[in-house]
Structures are given as C-alpha cells and as structure tokens.
Amino acid sequence: MSTETLIAGRRARVRRRSLLTGGLAVAVLVAFLTSLMVGNTFYGLDKVIRVILGETVPGASFTVGDLRLPRASLGLVTGLCFGVAGVTFQTMLRNPLASPDIIGISSGASAAAVIGLIVFSLSETAVSLLALLAALLTAGAIYLLANRRGFAGTRLILIGIGVAAMLDSLVSYVLSRAASWDLQMAMQWLTGSLNGATWSGVMPVAIACVVLVPVLLLHERHLGVLRMGDDSAASLGVRVQRTRIVLIVGAVALLAFATAASGPIAFVAFMAGPIAARIVGPGASLTLPSGLIGALLVLVADLVGQFAFDNRYPVGVITGVLGAPYLVYLLIRSNRTGSSI
Amino acid sequence: MIGVQPTVPPSDVARLRRSTAVRLTWLAVGLAVLALLFVLSVAFGTRVVSISDVFSALGGDTSGIAEAAVVKRIPRTVLALLVGAALALSGTTMQAVTRNPLADPGILGVSSGAALAVVAGIAFFGMSDPHAYIWVAIGGAALAAAFVYTVGSLGRDGATPLKLALAGAAISATFSSLVSAILLPRVDVLTTFRFWQIGGVGGATWERISLIIPFLVVGAAICFFSARGMNMLALGDDLAAGLGENVLRARLISAAGAVLLCGVATAIAGPIGFVGLVVPHLCRLLVGTDLRWLLPFSAITGAALLVAADVVGRVVARPQEIEVGIITAFIGAPFFIWIVRRQRVREL
Amino acid sequence: MTHAHSLAAEDITLAYGDRIVVEGLDLAIAPGKITVIVGANGCGKSTLLRALARLIPPQKGRVMLDGASLQHQPSKEIARTLGLLPQRPVAPEGIAVADLVGRGRHPHQRMLARWSPRDYEAVADALAATGIADLADRSVDELSGGQQQRVWIAMALAQETDILLLDEPTTFLDVAHQIEVLDLLTDLNRDRGTTIVMVLHDLNLAARYADELVAVRDGSVHAIGGPDEVITEVLVKEVFGLDSRVIGDPLTGKPLVLPSGRHHVL
Numbered sequence: 016m017s018t019e020t021l022i023a024g025r026r027a028r029v030r031r032r033s034l035l036t037g038g039l040a041v042a043v044l045v046a047f048l049t050s051l052m053v054g055n056t057f058y059g060l061d062k063v064i065r066v067i068l069g070e071t072v073p074g075a076s077f078t079v080g081d082l083r084l085p086r087a088s089l090g091l092v093t094g095l096c097f098g099v100a101g102v103t104f105q106t107m108l109r110n111p112l113a114s115p116d117i118i119g120i121s122s123g124a125s126a127a128a129v130i131g132l133i134v135f136s137l138s139e140t141a142v143s144l145l146a147l148l149a150a151l152l153t154a155g156a157i158y159l160l161a162n163r164r165g166f167a168g169t170r171l172i173l174i175g176i177g178v179a180a181m182l183d184s185l186v187s188y189v190l191s192r193a194a195s196w197d198l199q200m201a202m203q204w205l206t207g208s209l210n211g212a213t214w215s216g217v218m219p220v221a222i223a224c225v226v227l228v229p230v231l232l233l234h235e236r237h238l239g240v241l242r243m244g245d246d247s248a249a250s251l252g253v254r255v256q257r258t259r260i261v262l263i264v265g266a267v268a269l270l271a272f273a274t275a276a277s278g279p280i281a282f283v284a285f286m287a288g289p290i291a292a293r294i295v296g297p298g299a300s301l302t303l304p305s306g307l308i309g310a311l312l313v314l315v316a317d318l319v320g321q322f323a324f325d326n327r328y329p330v331g332v333i334t335g336v337l338g339a340p341y342l343v344y345l346l347i348r349s350n351r352t353g354s355s356i
Numbered sequence: 357m358i359g360v361q362p363t364v365p366p367s368d369v370a371r372l373r374r375s376t377a378v379r380l381t382w383l384a385v386g387l388a389v390l391a392l393l394f395v396l397s398v399a400f401g402t403r404v405v406s407i408s409d410v411f412s413a414l415g416g417d418t419s420g421i422a423e424a425a426v427v428k429r430i431p432r433t434v435l436a437l438l439v440g441a442a443l444a445l446s447g448t449t450m451q452a453v454t455r456n457p458l459a460d461p462g463i464l465g466v467s468s469g470a471a472l473a474v475v476a477g478i479a480f481f482g483m484s485d486p487h488a489y490i491w492v493a494i495g496g497a498a499l500a501a502a503f504v505y506t507v508g509s510l511g512r513d514g515a516t517p518l519k520l521a522l523a524g525a526a527i528s529a530t531f532s533s534l535v536s537a538i539l540l541p542r543v544d545v546l547t548t549f550r551f552w553q554i555g556g557v558g559g560a561t562w563e564r565i566s567l568i569i570p571f572l573v574v575g576a577a578i579c580f581f582s583a584r585g586m587n588m589l590a591l592g593d594d595l596a597a598g599l600g601e602n603v604l605r606a607r608l609i610s611a612a613g614a615v616l617l618c619g620v621a622t623a624i625a626g627p628i629g630f631v632g633l634v635v636p637h638l639c640r641l642l643v644g645t646d647l648r649w650l651l652p653f654s655a656i657t658g659a660a661l662l663v664a665a666d667v668v669g670r671v672v673a674r675p676q677e678i679e680v681g682i683i684t685a686f687i688g689a690p691f692f693i694w695i696v697r698r699q700r701v702r703e704l
Numbered sequence: 705m706t707h708a709h710s711l712a713a714e715d716i717t718l719a720y721g722d723r724i725v726v727e728g729l730d731l732a733i734a735p736g737k738i739t740v741i742v743g744a745n746g747c748g749k750s751t752l753l754r755a756l757a758r759l760i761p762p763q764k765g766r767v768m769l770d771g772a773s774l775q776h777q778p779s780k781e782i783a784r785t786l787g788l789l790p791q792r793p794v795a796p797e798g799i800a801v802a803d804l805v806g807r808g809r810h811p812h813q814r815m816l817a818r819w820s821p822r823d824y825e826a827v828a829d830a831l832a833a834t835g836i837a838d839l840a841d842r843s844v845d846e847l848s849g850g851q852q853q854r855v856w857i858a859m860a861l862a863q864e865t866d867i868l869l870l871d872e873p874t875t876f877l878d879v880a881h882q883i884e885v886l887d888l889l890t891d892l893n894r895d896r897g898t899t900i901v902m903v904l905h906d907l908n909l910a911a912r913y914a915d916e917l918v919a920v921r922d923g924s925v926h927a928i929g930g931p932d933e934v935i936t937e938v939l940v941k942e943v944f945g946l947d948s949r950v951i952g953d954p955l956t957g958k959p960l961v962l963p964s965g966r967h968h969v970l
Contacts, residue, residue: 018821018824018825018828021802021824021827021828021831021840022824024802024840024841025802025803025806025819025824028800028803109794109796117522117525117526117529160693160697161697170696170697172521172522173458173521173696174693174696174697176521176522176525177689177692177693177696178689178693179525180462180629180630180685180688180689180692181685181686181688181689181690183685184629184681184682184685184686185682185685185686187682188678188679188682205536206533206536206540233815236810236813236815239796239807240807240810242794242796243793243794243795243796243804243807244790244792244793244794246754246757246759246788246790246793247788247790247793247794249757249758249759249779249788250757250758250759250783250786250787250788250790250869251783251807251808251810251811251863252779252780252781252782252783252784252810252811253779253810254779281529281533282529282533292798296798297796297797297798297799326540326541328537328540328541329540331533331536332533332536332537332540334533335529335530335532335533335534335536335537336533336534336537338533
C-alpha cells in the first residue's frame with residue numbers, strides 16, 4: 016500500500032467523522048430550539064431567537080426566557096456532562112458497561128444531595144458542592160479499594176456495584192424518613208429531573224463543562240493509547256497513572272456537577288458512548304460525539320416526558336424506561352460478539 | 357505426569373472423619389447462637405424487657421405491658437428467622453448453580469423483578485390480596501432470573517461473575533425505572549410501596565407467616581434435595597455430565613428452588629440484599645463446600661444474621677427503627693467488597 | 705538508520721509487593737544483536753523484560769539506557785528509543801489496522817498534532833515490512849491470531865525505535881506463524897540494525913534465532929553467551945530440570961535440544 020492510498024483512506028475517515036459530529040451538533044441545536052418553542056403555548060422561532068438575543072418580547076420573555084431557557088440549558092449542559100463522563104469511564108475501563116452511574120459514583124452524589132437537602136436543609140449551591148465532594152470521595156474510595164497489586168477494571172466494576180448498592184440503600188433510608196412535602200423534591204434524586212431549573216442551578220454545570228471538557232478533549236489521544244492496555248500505553252510513552260487520574264477526576268467532576276443540578280438522569284452516561292460509537296464509528300475520538308448524544312438524549316427525553324403522555328414525567332423516568340430496552344440490547348449484542356467484558 | 361496414588365493414607369481418612377465432627381460442632385454452635393438471638397430479639401426493642409418476662413410470655417401469660425411487647429415481637433422474630441433462612445438458602449443455591457461467588461438475589465436483579473411484578477399487579481390489576489402478591493412476586497423473580505442469566509451467559513465465556521453482575525445491575529436499573537414510571541403518578545400506591553421497598557419485617561403477623569410457610573417448605577425441600585446434584589455441578593459442566601449428572605435438569609430444578617425462596621421472601625419483606633451473598637461465603641469458611649452441610653448451616657446463619665440485623669435496627673436508633681434491609685446493606689456491602697478483593701482477578 | 709543504544713540492568717532487585725522475583729541481577733544487552741531470554745516458568749524472565757521496558761521500577765539498582773537511568777528520563781523520549789510488545793496486548797474494539805499501527809507513532813506526535821507526512825511514511829513502511837498492507841482498512845478483531853500478531857509488530861515498527869523488546873511473541877501462534885514472525889524480526893535486525901530482546905518459551909527456537917542467549921534461573925542470570933556455549937545438556941538440566949540430548953540441528957547447524965522422558969526413549 017502506498018503512502019498516498021494510506022493518506023487518502025485516513026483523510027476520508029477523518030472527514031466522515033467530522034461531518035457526522037457536525038450533524039450531531041446541528042441535531043442538538045434543533046432539539047434545544049424545539050424545547051424553547053414547544054409548550055402549553057407555542058412560540059415561533061423568530062420570537063424565541065429574539066428572547067435569546069435579549070430583547071423583551073411581551074408574553075414570550077417570561078415563558079421562554081425565564082422558564083424554558085434555563086430548563087433547556089440545564090438539559091443541554093447536564094446531557095453534555097453525562098455523555099462525556101460516561102464515555103471516558105467506559106473507555107478507560109475498556110468496558111461499555113462500566114459507566115459511572117452503575118459503579119456507584121452517581122449514588123455517592125445522590126446520597127450526599129439527599130442528605131444535604133432533607134437532613135440539613137442546605138441551599139442549592141451547598142448541595143452541589145457537597146455532591147461534588149461525595150462523588151470524588153466515592154470514586155477515590157472505589158479506586159483505592161480496587162487497586163490491589165495493580166489496577167484491574169473487573170474488580171473496580173464489581174466493587175463499584177457493591178458501593179452503589181450500599182449508597183442506594185442510604186438514599187432509600189433517608190427518603191423514607193422524609194416528610195411528604197420533601198418527597199417530590201426528593202424523588203428527583205432517585206430519577207433525575209429538570210423541573211424547577213434556574214440560572215443559579217445551570218451556572219455551576221455550565222462552568223464545569225467549559226473548563227473540564229476541553230481538558231478531557233486534550234487528553235483524548237492519550238486515552239486512545241490507554242485502550243491498548245497499560246503495558247502498551249506505557250511503552251508508547253503515556254504516563255499511565257497520571258493520565259488515568261486526570262481523566263477520572265475530570266469525568267467524576269463533570270458527573271458530580273451534573274448530578275447535583277439535575278439528579279442522576281438514568282442511563283444517559285451509560286448509553287451516550289455506545290450510541291456515539293455506532294454513529295461515528297468505533298476506534299474514533301468519541302468524547303465530543305458522546306457529549307452531543309448525551310445532550311440530545313436529555314433534551315428529547317424531557318420533551319417526551321412533558322408532552323407525550325397525560326402525566327408529566329421527569330426526564331429520568333423517560334430515559335430509564337426508554338433506555339432500558341436499548342441497554343439490554345447492548346448487553347446481548349456485546350455478549351454475543353464476545354467482546355471484552 | 358499425574359501420579360495416581362493407589363490408596364488413601366490413613367491420616368487423610370482420619371482427617372475426613374474429624375471434619376465431620378467439626379461440622380457437627382459448628383452446626384450446634386449455629387443453633388445455639390440462633391436461639392440466643394431469638395431471645396435477645398424478643399427482649400430488646402424500643403422497650404427493654406427482662407428475661408423472666410420473656411419466659412412468662414412464652415409460657416402464655418400476656419397480662420403485663422412487657423409480656424404484650426414480647427407477644428408482638430415473637431412473630432416478627434419468627435418472620436426474620438424464616439426470611440433470613442430463605443434468603444441464605446437462595447443465595448447459596450444461586451452461587452452453586454451459577455458457579456459464581458458473587459451471586460445474590462439482589463445483585464442479580466431478581467428482587468427488583470419481584471418488586472416490579474408486585475407494583476404492576478397493584479397498579480394495573482388492582483391486586484390487594486397478599487396471597488396474590490406472593491404468586492406475582494415469584495413470577496416476577498423467575499422472569500428476572502431467567503432474563504439475567506440468559507443475557508449474562510451469551511458470548512464466549514459463558515456466565516462469568518462480572519457479566520452476571522452487570523446484567524443484574526442493568527436489569528435492576530431497568531426494572532427500578534419502570535417501577536418509578538408506574539408509581540410516580542399514583543401517589544397513594546407510592547407511599548405504601550415506599551416502605552415495602554426498603555425491606556423490613558415490621559408488621560409481621562401470624563397470618564402472613566402461615567401464608568408463606570408452604571412456599572418456604574417447598575423451596576427449601578427443592579434446594580436440599582438438589583444438594584448432591586449441585587455438588588456435581590461445582591466440578592464443571594463437562595465433568596459433571598461425565599459423572600452421570602443431567603446438568604441442565606439439575607440446574608433448572610435448583611434454580612427453581614432458589615427463585616421460589618427469593619420470590620417469597622421478597623414478597624413478604626421487600627427486597628433485602630446481601631444476606632444471600634455474604635452468608636454462603638462465611639459458612640463455606642467454617643463447614644466447607646459440600647452442599648449437604650452448607651445448606652442447613654447457611655439457613656441457620658442466615659436466620660441468625662437477619663434476626664441480629666433486626667435487633668440492631670430496633671436498638672440503634674431508638675425510639676425509631678431502621679429497617680433490616682438498610683442494616684444488611686450497610687454490613688453486607690463492605691463484606692462484598694472484601695470478598696471481591698480476596699478473589700484473584702482471573703477468577704472473576 | 706539506527707544508532708547503537710546501550711541498555712543494561714545494574715544490580716537490580718525486582719519484587720511484586722513482598723515477593724522478590726529477581727535479586728542482584730546484572731545484564732548488559734548487546735547493541736545491534738538479537739538477545740533471547742530463556743528460563744523455566746516463574747524464573748523471572750518476563751519480570752526482567754518488563755523492568756528493561758520500564759514497566760516495573762526496580763526496588764534496588766538501576767536500568768540504564770545510554771548510561772542514564774530509565775527512571776530519570778521522560779517517558780516520551782524513552783518511547784522513541786525503546787519499544788515493547790507485551791504478552792497479551794489489547795486491541796480496542798473495532799479499530800482499523802492502519803489506525804492501530806498508527807498508534808505506534810504516538811511518541812513522535814505532539815498533543816494536538818495531526819498525522820505528519822513522516823507518520824504516514826512510517827506506517828506505510830511498517831505495513832509493507834510485515835506484509836499486511838492489504839489488510840490496512842480491515843478491523844483488527846476480524847483477523848486471525850497470526851495476522852493480529854503481525855499487526856502488533858507493525859505497530860512496534862511504526863514506533864521506529866532502535867531497541868525492541870518482545871514478551872513471548874510466538875506463544876499463541878502455530879508453528880508456521882512462529883517461524884514467520886521470528887524471520888521478520890531477524891530481517892528487522894539485519895536491515896535496520898534494531899536491537900532485539902525477547903523472551904521465548906521454546907528453547908530450540910531460541911537457539912536458532914539468538915545471537916546471544918540469557919538463561920535465567922531463580923531470578924538471576926545463570927548463563928549468558930552464544931547458543932553453542934549456553935545450550936548444553938548440563939545447563940538444560942540446571943535451568944529447566946530436564947534430562948536431554950543436545951545435538952547439532954541438521955538444518956541450521958545450531959544446537960537442538962531433544963528432551964528425554966519416561967516413555968518412548970530408545
């Protein structure tokens with residue numbers, strides 16, 4: 016094979032991936048704008064854009080500007096965070112089923128948030144920070160516990176499942192002691208919801224996104240090499256431990272901030288990576304596409320949850336119920352192809 | 357290469373005989389501990405009762421407040437005993453059938469299947485008869501178990517512990533979402549369900565106990581009679597078949613027993629995790645892996661564990677109670693982690 | 705062209721936790737030659753190779769590359785000189801052959817840089833040298849064991865290192881592929897002057913292909929030298945605990961070990 020053919024082949028692959036990623040970004044934009052337009056009252060695109068640009072439009076400004084815009088923005092950034100965090104974990108642990116919401120990190124954030132809200136009645140910001148701290152501690156504890164004579168992804172996943180069970184029972188216990196008026200708010204922490212989104216809630220997550228996602232993107236090449244095993248990666252000059260810590264801390268922080276703002280939206284972190292891989296192609300740089308898929312999932316699921324049924328369901332229930340069959344399908348497919356599990 | 361020794365040296369025979377004595381001793385110890393815990397459970401609680409009061413209440417004298425408390429606690433203790441034994445038996449059987457040290461009704465999503473079935477029954481079919489709950493829960497448990505096992509055993513290596521655990525976690529999450537979806541708009545069902553979901557033995561009555569006893573007896577009998585078959589299964593499918601065991605049938609029958617026990621226990625007390633996971637490991641350390649000894653010992657230990665957890669739950673947060681499901685999760689999870697750390701990674 | 709780099713272990717002790725595997729070992733790797741490390745199971749040969757590859761830091765002593773300790777040089781720089789093919793490499797799911805081979809260029813690439821023309825050249829050369837150019841767009845998962853091993857070797861080639869370490873590169877291959885891989889490595893050594901250090905299981909293949917043989921026993925170097933000096937009946941007994949006859953291989957002229965046993969020996 017000549018060098019030219021090689022170059023051409025690779026350029027074609029890269030171009031295709033960029034186009035698909037661009038397409039995903041457009042889809043996210045469409046979903047975002049749709050969330051702003053659709054509702055009990057429909058507002059046309061022109062009105063919506065004028066509100067975004069800062070104009071005061073009678074009637075629309077409140078509904079679109081103060082209600083829908085924060086909600087859609089929250090959905091966008093949390094989806095982005097969940098998607099990026101999920102795919103980073105799955106890639107690092109070389110296992111599509113090793114998602115941070117399965118291995119207990121979301122549970123840690125939820126437990127802290129629930130305790131902060133119900134037991135100590137803390138403010139929103141305080142709860143976010145508490146959730147972040149708890150998520151980092153949980154991740155650290157799981158990592159340390161699993162790190163016996165070397166790092167083993169299998170062991171980490173299993174320990175994470177155990178920790179998740181323990182923390183989930185803690186969440187259940189605290190919720191069972193909750194007075195009924197706390198219950199509705201507390202249900203959010205079991206399923207994840209965009210209800211009552213405010214700018215003060217969106218801000219921390221947005222900042223986390225802006226800061227951390229580029230960091231993870233920068234390390235994406237290292238991540239690609241890490242996928243070949245610690246030995247290969249080390250022999251290719253990757254500082255394995257350091258890279259791993261940066262990636263884990265980055266992913267956990269994204270997850271914690273997002274969970275603190277919206278609760279653990281089920282399955283988004285789980286699904287985003289594999290779906291992105293199917294669209295953009297495997298073995299490619301998945302971080303950005305996964306983030307976009309995550310955002311798309313949350314926005315679309317929230318639309319469905321609000322308007323598709325008689326009852327209004329929080330976004331977490333929709334992603335849980337819709338995500339479940341896909342998840343099982345993924346399990347069956349990856350088990351059948353005998354891929355590394 | 358493999359040297360075949362023609363005779364077993366006399367010292368080995370003596371060792372075998374001795375270990376039977378050891379096992380009997382442990383069995384006796386277990387029973388003694390259980391009896392002690394029984395008394396403790398009846399004595400302790402939001403109000404401490406003296407031993408003499410306990411005995412007088414057992415004797416039939418129910419006049420005083422203390423005696424009345426005892427009378428209330430006895431069915432609760434009996435229920436904890438039965439549920440603990442059932443869960444432990446179920447877990448032991450599951451671990452033997454799947455050859456998986458990490459099998460447990462909770463982790464394998466079986467409890468969540470039972471929960472989903474009960475919720476669906478209440479919400480969509482207006483079920484209110486406890487008898488119906490039990491049947492439906494068993495059905496849900498069986499479905500979940502079949503699902504998890506099928507999904508977890510596809511692919512090259514068959515049902516490895518990791519794949520089963522992940523399948524179980526995924527299916528648990530799935531069923532939990534479905535439960536949430538069903539419950540959220542139905543606030544009345546939500547409140548009653550919420551308490552069941554945590555897993556507790558409060559609200560035990562003799563009526564409920566008598567309801568589940570036939571199921572428990574059948575399930576336990578199935579497990580005990582499958583003990584020899586499961587011993588064979590432990591050698592690996594190929595070897596077991598070579599030794600004349602019908603592998604598929606043995607596995608199905610044992611699994612049926614395990615699912616039955618788990619379904620019934622979950623139906624009556626809610627999903628209680630980790631008992632089925634941790635008890636077999638502990639018991640294996642003491643009495644070995646022969647299921648004919650392991651099963652009864654697990655049952656006794658499981659009963660003791662749950663009664664103890666219930667006592668702790670009643671005493672620690674006086675005057676409130678912490679449900680037994682929370683206690684077992686808190687004690688069980690560190691044990692689970694310890695077990696995972698002990699295993700060599702290749703085995704997983 | 706490659707420059708001769710020197711790789712040496714000085715009085716190293718290697719341990720996993722409390723378990724000492726190698727103690728007080730000295731070894732200088734002959735530059736530009738093929739060195740094969742042999743020994744019984746568990747003698748420490750893989751551990752030694754991994755220490756030379758900088759994967760295991762020595763508890764005591766140092767591994768020196770060109771006179772400087774490995775621990776004190778930046779990872780990426782070392783990766784341009786020293787390449788490793790580990791025993792069980794993991795291929796990311798669904799990756800194309802050309803992309804996987806391209807990963808070998810990682811030490812030569814900067815953080816955000818695209819592939820340079822040099823990168824493309826190196827990959828094309830590596831694919832041609834290992835004879836898998838026509839597989840470039842295929843997914844690595846679909847290939848046979850022998851083909852996959854060639855892909856990993858191509859990746860190591862694309863890394864363009866002067867020293868190549870291989871941990872049992874032939875263990876999972878059938879006989880034809882074993883010879884193919886070892887011949888390929890010999891080409892590499894002869895054409896490019898690459899120093900090759902490998903752990904081999906098969907004593908006879910080791911005798912055939914090695915310029916220098918290192919026999920490891922219980923964590924220390926038992927013998928080092930050319931195949932004729934090292935492969936003797938006495939040594940085979942000492943290192944492997946095996947009775948044998950050693951004759952000259954009629955095909956290659958190198959020593960051939962014929963193991964004795966309890967059955968079938970005339």
